[in-house]
Structure formats: C-alpha cells, structure tokens
Amino acid sequence: MRRLILAPLLALLAACGASDDRTELxxxxxFGSCQADYGAVNDPTKADGECGIMTALINRFEADNPDIRVVENVVFWPGYDQLTAQLAANGPPDLVTMHSSAISDYEARDLLEPLNPVLAQAGVSPESFTPAARAGVMVGDQVMGLPIDVWAPLWHINMNLFRKAGLVRDGRPILPSSPEEFDAHARQFxxxxxxxxxxxxxxxxxxxxxxxxxxxxxxQGGAPFRDARHSNFNSPEGQxxxxxxxxxxxxxxxxRNQDYAGAVSTFLKGEGGVLIDGTWMVGQFTAASQxxxxxxxxxxxxxxFPAIFKERNVSLVDGHNWVMPRDERRTQAQREAAARFLRFFADNNFQWARTGHFPAYTSIIESAAWRALPHRSDIAVLTQIGEPLPRFVRRQSPIEFIVGEEASAAFTGQKSVDRALQDMQRRADEILQSF
Amino acid sequence: MAMGDATLRSRLSQSAPWRRWSGLLFVAPYLLLFAAMLILPLIIGLRLSTTRSDLFGVKAEVGLENYARLFSDPVFLKAVGNTFYFVALTVPALTIIGLALALVLNNASRWSAVLRAVFFASTVLSVTVVTLIWRLVLIPDGGLAAVIARLFGQAPIAFLSDPVLAMPAIALTTIWWGIGLPMVLFLAALQQVPRDLYEAAALDNASRPRILFSITLPAIRRTIALVVIIEIILQFQLFGQAQLMTGGGPNNSTRPVVLFIYEAGWKQWQLGYAAAAAQVLFAMIAIAAMAQYYVSSRKEPA
Structure with a gap:
C-alpha cells in the first residue's frame, strides 16, 4: 500500500526535477494579454488586433523553434516602471518592447545593448528599415532596437454619421483644412x-x-522643444x-468626460463623428465596420490628421521596437535565440502590419499586399509626412503626461490657456534640467 | 534532574547581566528586522534626498536643493494640500461610521454576524477591483450613479471629471473599501467592556445616550485613539485609488503626495527629488500621528 502511494509521488518528484535543456529567452x-482567445493560436493570419497577432506570432516562433523556451512577460502599458526596476536589480529580460521615444533615456544611461552584432547574426540589415523606423532606433552608427512598426495618431471617421451630416463627397469624407472650416463642419455635423x-x-x-x-x-511650423534642456510650449504656436x-x-x-476606454466605446456606439486615436485601432474598427x-x-x-494649420503638412509619429537590455549574464545561446526571434519578427512584419500600424520595412510598405489591406492607401502618405520628436528630447514619456494633463485642464476650462502653457513649460523644463 | 534545572534557572534569573541581556535577546530578531527593513531604508532615503540621482546611481550631491525645490513646486504643494484634504475627508468618517457599525452589530444575533461579514468583505478586495467597481458606479456614461440620476430626471454628474467632486468620490471609495478594519477593531474593543457596568447602568435606569457617552466611549477610548492613528497613517499614504481612478487629475485636484513621489521617482527618474518628498511625507505622518497620540493621552484621567 505504502509503495502504491510512494511510487506516484516519486515519479512526480522526478518529473519536477527533470531539467529543461532548451535555451530560455x-x-x-x-499590447495586453489575451491568452483566453489566442493562447492556442499559432497561425498569425488567424489572429486580429495587437494582442492577438503578437500572441500568435510568439506562439508560432515557439512552435517553429522547439529548442527555445520563450518566457513571455506581459506588462501593463507601457511597462517602463517594471523594466527600470528590473534593470536596477540586474535582472532584465532578454528582449523588451520599447517606444522609439523612450530609447534615448535608456541608451543615455548605457542600459541597452546595441543590436548591430545580433542583427548581423540574424541577417537583418538596418538598410531594410523604412526611414521613419530607422530614425527611431539609430543612435549614431548603433542600432538600438529592431523596429516592429511606426505609428501615428489618425482621424477615425464614422462615415454613416458623416453621410447624415452631408460631409461626404464621392464616397470620401470631407475634412476641414482650417480652424474656421473645422468649426463650420462641426456645427453642421x-x-x-x-x-x-x-x-x-x-x-x-x-x-x-x-x-x-x-x-x-x-x-504651424513650431517646434515643441527648443533644445535638450528647454521646451517651447509657451509660444505663439502653443497659444x-x-x-x-x-x-x-x-x-x-x-x-466630454471621456477617458481612453470611454472615448473608444463612445465612437464604437456611434456617438460622435471623428475619433482621434492611433494606427492600432484601424484593424479593430475595420472589423467592426464588417x-x-x-x-x-x-x-x-x-x-x-488633417492639416488644420497649413504651414506644414506634418504628422507626429513614434514606433514600437524590440530592444535588448544590457545583461552580463546573458549567454551566447540566449543571444543566438534572441537573434532568431528578431529575425522571425522581421520576416513576419507584414502580419504585424495588419494591426493598422505601419510596417517597419520598405519592402513591405511598397508591396501590393500591404496596400491591398483595408484603408492603407488612405493613410500611406504618413510614411512621407511622419516626423518624430527630435532625438535630443529625453524623458519624453513623463513630459507627454504633463503636456496632456495641462492641455486637458486648459481646454476643459479648468485653467486658462496662458496658465496651462506656463505650467506645462515650467514642469517640462524641470524634468529636462534634472539629469 | 528537575531539581537541577530549577536551580540553574533560579541562578540565571538572579544574575544581573543575564537579566539585562535576556530581554534584549528576545526582541533581537524583531529589532534586527526593524533596523534592516525600516531604519536602514530611512537613512538611505535621507541620504538620497540630498542628491541628484536616478535608479542607476547618484549624479551629484545637491545638499538641501531638493527640499528647496519641493517647497516652491506648486504641484507638490497642491499634492500636500490634497493629501490633508483626503485625510480630513476619510479619517473622521472611517472612525465614526466604523464605530456606529460596531455599536449596531455588537450582539450575538445571526443577522449581526452576516452583516459584519458583509461590511468587512470589501476590505479583502484589491485596490484594482475596488476602483474598477467605483469607476463603474461613478462614470457618467451608463454608470450606476448616472442611471439613478436619470431616474430622477437629473443630468448625470461626472464625479471623476470635476475638480471639486473628484476627491470626495475617491474618499467615498476609500471609506467603502476600508470600513471593515475600524469596525472590527471597535467590535473587539466593545466586547472587552465589562458587562457589569451596563448592568449597573440598567439598574440606574440610564438612558442609551448616557450609557454610550459615560460607559462605552470612555471604555474604548484607547481603541478610538488607535483607530484614528492607524487611519491617519493609512490615509496619508493614498496612492492606488487616485492613480487608477483619476491619475491625479482633473487639473491636479486629486494628486496625493505618494503619487507625486511615484511620478517623480519612477516616471521622471528624479529619485533624489522623490526621496525628499518621501521624507516630507514621513514627517507629516509622524507629526500627525504624534499630535493625535498626545491629544488622546492627555485626555486620560490621572
């Protein structure tokens, strides 16, 4: 009897102790967690949305590379607090998603490993990146990340309401091209x-x-930042x-009174004409329209984003990238696994571009397949007019929060425009001068 | 053998140095932990507060510059004001409502047991769940408060978007979340009040208010002081509710000091500045708790 009990226990113990000799990456x-919907999907063509496609891509990589065990940490957006803590504790992951706008902070503290050798090993050339994607990851000659995409804020339009408002011509939305026209369209709507x-x-x-x-x-031709230590919000353009x-x-x-989730939900319910949101929503709204x-x-x-102020036809862009935090304990096998992972993502960038983001590779953006995706020809011009904030601007993420907080306080009437601009500039400059 | 042990114990207990050190040995494990987990971080924090640093190292010694910056930073000063306002909204309410619930539920009936569990249940929820529930109650688009307002023909109120109403909304959420602890502490204290005092009062035909103010409240005064001090310390550390419900807005009206510290240290990488703000918060909590302790102990009869 005792043997009957002991035998399975010993077997269990042996199983627990069995070593997994796969390389851990x-x-x-x-991009969120959606294991319930996509945990078992390893065909990216059968997934939709950022979370779904990312999950399916990683599942696919694992299926194709049985000698690599991928440990996937999904962090709450944008995850930089967690990464910073991991770096401070000398326990960073092997690869991390990072916005182009955040790379300069980590690179300046020598916390990221240039990917030149890893990409060379993977056979991925930075020359294959689009100019915007390349600008997001290059620091001098160093490639600090593998671009996943380039994204921009867009005007998502409810054409049913636009038709009702008489703002459609030849099946295309009529968009304002000046502040006065914006006001007139909004009134008519x-x-x-x-x-x-x-x-x-x-x-x-x-x-x-x-x-x-x-x-x-x-x-308006203005620059939000004067130099690395000074913002330029309290300017005639800012006013x-x-x-x-x-x-x-x-x-x-x-x-009124909308947080991000509320605004998306309001638009999906047809309670407004234009939602200002990023490229990542194109896939979801296209699916809703079907x-x-x-x-x-x-x-x-x-x-x-229409050129309301016509001095420059320009659009703010940013991008998502894979970066490799510095870790002296990383083995050569893990580096090789990372190289294969990056190569896989470079090869499958078209699948990621189905989210709505712009592909990071010229060959894909010029392909008929990408142009044939819904709405891509309508927004392709962004590859020419897209412009990130200058590389010298560090701490972009906390400054963006301050700018948004002050702007929101001003346009909702809780603060005067003058005061908000002064506070915005003072708070941003304090951060820019703090390092 | 037993006699030998007893003699040894007796000798040891009479030895003066042993008597002096034995007590210390008993508390040594806790003292070590206390020093490592509280005193040492406090000293490191004080040291950090005089530097310009991020999580990856010190860049410069700046003396008291961070403190000077703090006291001329309108965002920090507003955060201090917000924190005091929040403490003023929550601590009296938690104490009075907790006491009232304990008084009502301090009996052996089945319903009291059920209601005690119901009122305590919210305390076990995480801040994420609590704030999610209350956002669903308070949002003007389809939230419970909006539905009720529409039932009465009123326009929904955007509690979390209004600089005047946002902090009371967070306070309400916190009171709902945290009412279990003071209630349980008061219940425990009420069950320690000698029954014969109530019997004597009943024989004297004392009124209910008289019993409350002359017997119950004096008997549990130490617990009242304890609850107030605990709640002052807890509520000064407001963070999760403000971060998740309003992000400190609208227009900085709900940013508490801890959220300011988190933003400065983690988001803006100004660890020295955040450490200085943390020292100020520590001083605020210590002064408030000590003032409360002083007031409550002074009232004690000689």
Whole structure:
C-alpha cells in the first residue's frame, strides 16, 4: 500500500526535477494579454488586433523553434516602471518592447545593448528599415532596437454619421483644412446628427490631448522643444494650438468626460463623428465596420490628421521596437535565440502590419499586399509626412503626461490657456534640467 | 534532574547581566528586522534626498536643493494640500461610521454576524477591483450613479471629471473599501467592556445616550485613539485609488503626495527629488500621528 502511494509521488518528484535543456529567452512586452482567445493560436493570419497577432506570432516562433523556451512577460502599458526596476536589480529580460521615444533615456544611461552584432547574426540589415523606423532606433552608427512598426495618431471617421451630416463627397469624407472650416463642419455635423463632431480623450489618460497639441504646434511650423534642456510650449504656436482646442471644446464640438476606454466605446456606439486615436485601432474598427450590428457597419474611414494649420503638412509619429537590455549574464545561446526571434519578427512584419500600424520595412510598405489591406492607401502618405520628436528630447514619456494633463485642464476650462502653457513649460523644463 | 534545572534557572534569573541581556535577546530578531527593513531604508532615503540621482546611481550631491525645490513646486504643494484634504475627508468618517457599525452589530444575533461579514468583505478586495467597481458606479456614461440620476430626471454628474467632486468620490471609495478594519477593531474593543457596568447602568435606569457617552466611549477610548492613528497613517499614504481612478487629475485636484513621489521617482527618474518628498511625507505622518497620540493621552484621567 505504502509503495502504491510512494511510487506516484516519486515519479512526480522526478518529473519536477527533470531539467529543461532548451535555451530560455525572456521577452517582455505590452499590447495586453489575451491568452483566453489566442493562447492556442499559432497561425498569425488567424489572429486580429495587437494582442492577438503578437500572441500568435510568439506562439508560432515557439512552435517553429522547439529548442527555445520563450518566457513571455506581459506588462501593463507601457511597462517602463517594471523594466527600470528590473534593470536596477540586474535582472532584465532578454528582449523588451520599447517606444522609439523612450530609447534615448535608456541608451543615455548605457542600459541597452546595441543590436548591430545580433542583427548581423540574424541577417537583418538596418538598410531594410523604412526611414521613419530607422530614425527611431539609430543612435549614431548603433542600432538600438529592431523596429516592429511606426505609428501615428489618425482621424477615425464614422462615415454613416458623416453621410447624415452631408460631409461626404464621392464616397470620401470631407475634412476641414482650417480652424474656421473645422468649426463650420462641426456645427453642421451637430445640427444634422445631434451628436458632437469630435470624440477625444478628456480625462485621466493624457496621451491623446498631448498628441493633438503637439500636432497642432508642428502643423504651424513650431517646434515643441527648443533644445535638450528647454521646451517651447509657451509660444505663439502653443497659444494658438491650445486656444483652438479650448474653443472646440467650449463650443460643444467635442464629447466630454471621456477617458481612453470611454472615448473608444463612445465612437464604437456611434456617438460622435471623428475619433482621434492611433494606427492600432484601424484593424479593430475595420472589423467592426464588417459587422451588421455595429454603428460603423459599412461606414468606417480613416485619414491622417488633417492639416488644420497649413504651414506644414506634418504628422507626429513614434514606433514600437524590440530592444535588448544590457545583461552580463546573458549567454551566447540566449543571444543566438534572441537573434532568431528578431529575425522571425522581421520576416513576419507584414502580419504585424495588419494591426493598422505601419510596417517597419520598405519592402513591405511598397508591396501590393500591404496596400491591398483595408484603408492603407488612405493613410500611406504618413510614411512621407511622419516626423518624430527630435532625438535630443529625453524623458519624453513623463513630459507627454504633463503636456496632456495641462492641455486637458486648459481646454476643459479648468485653467486658462496662458496658465496651462506656463505650467506645462515650467514642469517640462524641470524634468529636462534634472539629469 | 528537575531539581537541577530549577536551580540553574533560579541562578540565571538572579544574575544581573543575564537579566539585562535576556530581554534584549528576545526582541533581537524583531529589532534586527526593524533596523534592516525600516531604519536602514530611512537613512538611505535621507541620504538620497540630498542628491541628484536616478535608479542607476547618484549624479551629484545637491545638499538641501531638493527640499528647496519641493517647497516652491506648486504641484507638490497642491499634492500636500490634497493629501490633508483626503485625510480630513476619510479619517473622521472611517472612525465614526466604523464605530456606529460596531455599536449596531455588537450582539450575538445571526443577522449581526452576516452583516459584519458583509461590511468587512470589501476590505479583502484589491485596490484594482475596488476602483474598477467605483469607476463603474461613478462614470457618467451608463454608470450606476448616472442611471439613478436619470431616474430622477437629473443630468448625470461626472464625479471623476470635476475638480471639486473628484476627491470626495475617491474618499467615498476609500471609506467603502476600508470600513471593515475600524469596525472590527471597535467590535473587539466593545466586547472587552465589562458587562457589569451596563448592568449597573440598567439598574440606574440610564438612558442609551448616557450609557454610550459615560460607559462605552470612555471604555474604548484607547481603541478610538488607535483607530484614528492607524487611519491617519493609512490615509496619508493614498496612492492606488487616485492613480487608477483619476491619475491625479482633473487639473491636479486629486494628486496625493505618494503619487507625486511615484511620478517623480519612477516616471521622471528624479529619485533624489522623490526621496525628499518621501521624507516630507514621513514627517507629516509622524507629526500627525504624534499630535493625535498626545491629544488622546492627555485626555486620560490621572
């Protein structure tokens, strides 16, 4: 009897002790967790959305590389607190997703490993990256990351409401090209649909207001930053940009009291005409437009941010990348595994581009297959007009939060435009001068 | 043998040096832990607060510059004001409501047991769940509060978007979340009050308010002081609710000191500045708790 009990216990113990001699590759990423829907999917063509496609890609890599055990850490967006803590504790993952705008902070503290040798081993040439993707990862001659995509804020349009508002010509949305036209369109939209023209984030999640403010400043030919230590928000361009955002809000052209999730939900319910959001929503809204019960049924279009201020036709862009934090304990086998992982992602960049993000490789962006994806020809111009913030601007992430917070306080009427711009500039400069 | 042990124990207990050190030996494990986990970090924090540093090292010694910056930083000063406001909203409410619930539920009926469990249940939830529940209650688009407002023909109120209402909304969430602890502490204290005092009061035909103010409250005064001190310390450390419900907004109206510290240290990589703010928070909590202790112990009868 005792043997009967002991035998399975010993077997269990032996199983626990069995060594896994596969090379362990720890990858840390945002884009969410969706194991319930995509945990068993390893065909990326059968997945949708950022989370689904990323999960399926990693599953596929594991299936194709049985000698590598991928440990996947999914972090709450954007995950930099966790990464910083891991770096401080000398326990970083092997590969991490990182925005192009965040690379300069980590690179300046020598926390990232240049990927030149790893990419050479993987057979991926930086020359194959699009200019915007390359600009996001290059520091001098060093390649600090493998670009996953380039993204930009876009105008997602409810064409059903635009038709009702008389803002469609030849099947294409009529978009404003000046502040006055914006006001006229928004009034016409509200009169004919009873709904606000603009769906935007006003509360809590400040990335949205920040991007709109930066865009309006850049469209006027202004530069949000003077140099590495000084911002330039309290400028005539900043005044005009924030004043315009406040006027739109005060005149009732925008939804109110919306955080990010609320704004997306409001747009999906058909409660507004234009949602200002990123490329990552193109796939999801396209899918919604193919459902009969959706407010976007057969009625979704997407366009680059229109040039309201005509001095420059420019769009703010950023990008997602895989970077390799420095870790002296990383073995050669892990480096090789990382090289294969990066090669796999470079080879499958088209699948990732189905999310709505711009591909990071010229060959894909010029391919007929990418152009044939829904709406891509409407936004392809962004590859020419897209412009990131200058590389010298560090601490972009916390500064973006401050800019969004102050802009939001100003356009919702809680603070004057002058005061918000002064506070925005003072707070940003304090950060820029703190290192 | 037993006699020998007893003699040895007796000798040891009479030896003066042994008597002096034996007590210390008993508390040594805790003292070591206390020094390693609290005193040492406090000293390191003080040291960091005089530097310009990030998580990867010290860049420069700046003396008291971080403190000077803090006291001229409007965002920090507003965060201090917000924190005091939040403490003022929550600590009296948690104490009074906790006491009231304990008084009502301090009996042996089955319903009291059920209600005690119900009121304590929210305490076991994580801050993420609590804030998610309350956001669903408070959001103006389809939230419970909005549905109720519409039932009465009123426009929904955007609690979390209004600089005046956002902090009371966070306070309400916190009171709902944290009411279990003071209630349980008061219940434990109430069960220690000698029954004969109540019997004597009943014989004297004392009124219920008289019993409350002359017997119950004086008997549990130490627990009241304990609850107030614990709650002051807890509520000064407001973080998760503000971060998850409002992110410190709108217009900096709900940013508490701990969120300021987190943003400065982790988001902005200004660890020295964050450490200075942490020292200020430590001083605030220590002064408030000591003031409360002083006031409550002064009232004790000689």
């Amino acid at each position: 720890v990858v840390q990423r945002f 509200h009169e004919r649909t009873g709904k606000p023209y603009l769906v935007q984030v006003t509360d809590k999640d400040f990335a949205g207001p920040m991007r709109i403010f930066y865009m309006y400043v850049m469209q 005009r940009a924030l004043g315009f955002m406040r006027d739109l809000y005060q005149q009732g052209h925008s939804v 459902r009969e019960d959706s407010a976007l049924a057969d009625g979704y279009a997407v366009r680059p």
